[in-house]
Amino acid sequence: MQKTKNNELPVLAIDIGGTKTAAALISPDNRVTDKAHSPTPVSEGPQPVINRIFSMIDRFLSQGNTGPAQLYGIAIAAAGAIDTDKGLITSSPNLPGWVNIPLRDMARKRYGINTCLLNDANAAALAEHRLGAGRGTNNLIYLTVSTGIGGGIIVNGELYSGASGGAGEIGHMTIDASGPECSCGNRGCLEVLASGKAVAGEAKRRIKEGGRSRLTDIVSGDMESITAEKVALAAGEGDRLAMDVISRAAGYLGVGMVNLANIFNPEMIVVGGGLSKMGELLLAPAREVVKQRAFPLCAGAVRIVAAELGDDSGLLGAAIYARLR
């Protein structure tokens, strides 16, 4: 990556998710000074999504005084397996059809400035470590639980990216080898058992099989509009079926955390993403599983806490990453 020398300039950070894309200017002291959103039209394939991202960047550059020369660089976080060295989105369960897309170099060529690309949950891990729940820790695992499940690993105070930038795909750790098929092609992944999609799917399944739940009223009988958020709402109102569904997901999440505790012996597991807004409804049962199932040495060392930075963590982490390179 060519380096501009001026660390006082903002980074233009982009966070490409499976449903929406965010863009923001991030100041050198890690404040989000401007932000925009756009839907991610995943069903249309990569090029229309990329065009839309470039339009967002163009708008940023055309307003105010923010030409490319007024930026430190562009930092792109995206859901998927990212080859950080080559700047490729190699594959992505949440971006169907994105195979070896050289997004970093496409942006670098178009704007002529420093550009980097990394996994969105890796970026969020970095942000939570530097600015959020994980400040001051040496070893931390970040888990984002939303539509899918992603992760990021901080080892000895640094983001661990692995041999080719693919490390941290914790959502695609098998915890039930004969379990349901996952969008990644594997079976029984943490994601297919404990993500938002899994929670919504399990609630639908139980209601279709005759289970009674306030969810039926909440969605006015339109089962397909059940989301994890609505299941959490019903659970908060004491709905038995919704509580059971969340308890099941939290149990699986706990099993995933046992694996992380036994493998990494981390100081902290930070849980972010949409489902983390459930707070203790999700974290308390998961913590209990860790206490019961992990090695006491590892269970005793790990604090399991909610993320602090909310939806901006991907953007903030991407900007931090850009300045580290």
Next chain:
Amino acid sequence: MQKTKNNELPVLAIDIGGTKTAAALISPDNRVTDKAHSPTPVSEGPQPVINRIFSMIDRFLSQGNTGPAQLYGIAIAAAGAIDTDKGLITSSPNLPGWVNIPLRDMARKRYGINTCLLNDANAAALAEHRLGAGRGTNNLIYLTVSTGIGGGIIVNGELYSGASGGAGEIGHMTIDASGPECSCGNRGCLEVLASGKAVAGEAKRRIKEGGRSRLTDIVSGDMESITAEKVALAAGEGDRLAMDVISRAAGYLGVGMVNLANIFNPEMIVVGGGLSKMGELLLAPAREVVKQRAFPLCAGAVRIVAAELGDDSGLLGAAIYARLR
């Protein structure tokens, strides 16, 4: 750890396993210059085992010119969850009754020299990285598959020990959340599905249920004497039941490796321990599972190879660890 200054002295390394304990002098250039074995009488509890280990050390020190002052230090590798900072064996599925045993300080007090304590598979990982199959790699996961399954993690060229020395318990990663109970108290761990004990147990179970196998002849009808080694022998002779049992274990081992590939994106997974002597019989199917189930970015980056150092890797790694501290 108090440091003697003389790096030209040998380390007295001890490797405490669930069935036997080895002790050896390791020269500064990592040669095993002397070696002794003793059974580990685990059923008698910690103190008789510790007494026997101290007797072994005493014998080393009484023969030749090797008094404590002629040693760089004592390095103890042991099966179990080791708190390396405190020098405790906190718990160990393979050493029942060992709970928070301060073995490091017991040895340090008795011999008055530098002593360190670490997990045996962590030690082996270090040895394979510095001297064996993993030379020249940056990121490596070591798996030892024998009676149990242990692991060690090399990140950025260094042993990763976690918050309290417990990292690398890869054998106690759940891959089947509703699977059989493991000796660690968890369920469906890799160890309970793919270890030597699992292979022997599954073969016994199938024969007891009426399965026909040459194993029955090999053990002269004494089912309890079936071991993973004998199952491998029968499989090598083309025995269907034995081949199926090993193929099942290799499949589970592959699922465990998919998790390691997706989480760590390592350059290499090195497989040691007794079962690795099966070679491709075990590794080829595991590799195939990784190819099918892991993210292409991660599957493409990882080489899955047999360990090179054999039974000495724990001793060698313990000595390397002592000199690093």
